[in-house]
Amino acid sequence: MRCDDGLERSGILSEKVRLAREVYLLRFEVEGFMSSIMPGQFFMIGPCRWKRDPLLLRPFAVADKKGDTLEFLVKVAGFGTNDIVRCEIGSPFHLRGPLGRGVFKPLGKSVALVAGGIGVAPLVFARKYYPEVVSKFVLGVPNGDWADVASWVKSECPEVVIACDDGTIGERGTAADVLLNGKWPIEEVWACGPVAMFKAIYAGLNGRVRILGSFESRMGCGIGGCHSCSIPTKNGMTEVCSCGPVLDVAEVCLDELI
Ligand SMILES: Cc1cc2nc3c(=O)[nH]c(=O)nc-3n(C[C@H](O)[C@H](O)[C@H](O)COP(=O)(O)OP(=O)(O)OC[C@H]3O[C@@H](n4cnc5c(N)ncnc54)[C@H](O)[C@@H]3O)c2cc1C
Numbered sequence: 191m192r193c194d195d196g197l198e199r200s201g202i203l204s205e206k207v208r209l210a211r212e213v214y215l216l217r218f219e220v221e222g223f224m225s226s227i228m229p230g231q232f233f234m235i236g237p238c239r240w241k242r243d244p245l246l247l248r249p250f251a252v253a254d255k256k257g258d259t260l261e262f263l264v265k266v267a268g269f270g271t272n273d274i275v276r277c278e279i280g281s282p283f284h285l286r287g288p289l290g291r292g293v294f295k296p297l298g299k300s301v302a303l304v305a306g307g308i309g310v311a312p313l314v315f316a317r318k319y320y321p322e323v324v325s326k327f328v329l330g331v332p333n334g335d336w337a338d339v340a341s342w343v344k345s346e347c348p349e350v351v352i353a354c355d356d357g358t359i360g361e362r363g364t365a366a367d368v369l370l371n372g373k374w375p376i377e378e379v380w381a382c383g384p385v386a387m388f389k390a391i392y393a394g395l396n397g398r399v400r401i402l403g404s405f406e407s408r409m410g411c412g413i414g415g416c417h418s419c420s421i422p423t424k425n426g427m428t429e430v431c432s433c434g435p436v437l438d439v440a441e442v443c444l445d446e447l448i
């Protein structure tokens with residue numbers, strides 16, 4: 191599916207850095223004017239050669255925008271991501287975006303960021319976009335293989351606290367554990383990661399503060415035209431691509447998500 195409202199862009203893969211066995215930092219030089227991008231927004235991306243195949247572009251959260259350069263963190267999950275990270279520097283890409291009306295925006299003066307694994311991408315951008323409101327940043331990683339990912343996040347956001355499931359780097363425990371066991375006051379949380387992490391934070395904070403979560407779901411078009419990304423909320427099925435990806439966690443039926 192193509193859209194014709196100025197969201198279709200061409201870009202060139204200009205840099206590729208391997209940060210972990212299956213995690214890459216990719217930079218794209220994107221042609222032409224790019225409107226401002228809010229934290230949480232994402233692009234559907236894929237190599238131009240996919241146009242010859244029935245392959246759908248894949249969604250990735252913006253990790254940073256510097257001038258006409260867009261940055262993404264890509265974790266290999268299956269065929270599409272594997273093919274994307276194998277592309278050579280200089281490969282032409284198709285990028286659709288920025289997409290998503292549900293974005294990270296603060297209610298008050300203090301926000302704690304909590305990332306699970308690759309979910310750190312939009313939160314790094316959020317931290318840079320709102321440096322004055324981010325009071326705490328916790329990144330949860332599974333093991334020491336993620337050390338270079340953690341170092342990259344630290345180089346961008348020096349205050350980040352690393353939580354590690356097996357304790358090999360940072361503090362032992364999950365990102366939710368480290369957030370909830372900390373002695374700091376929490377006014378609002380922005381999170382991106384697995385559903386189990388959303389559930390743990392929501393249960394731990396007992397509905398006391400607003401939690402915004404960036405949700406993932408299988409996407410076809412990214413622009414509200416195919417309904418493939420709908421998830422259950424208290425107001426009925428909601429399309430993650432157009433109403434999200436950032437939604438109020440209290441509104442989402444977490445127990446019905448797979
Ligand atoms: C708004 C949004 C932002 C995202 N941001 C990032 C990001 O910054 N970095 C990153 O690495 N990934 C991100 N993802 C997930 C990424 O889009 C998927 O991992 C990717 O589309 C999988 O494509 P594939 O062809 O490699 O995998 P497939 O071969 O299609 O599937 C492999 C596995 O990945 C699962 N999967 C497929 N699509 C998704 C999806 N959209 N969300 C979650 N799981 C999926 C499948 O269920 C399957 O288990 C984001 C997803 C969304 C919806």
Ligand code: FES
Pocket residue numbers: 408409410411412413414415416417418419420429430431432
């Ligand atoms: S991906 Fe098509 S409606 Fe959301």
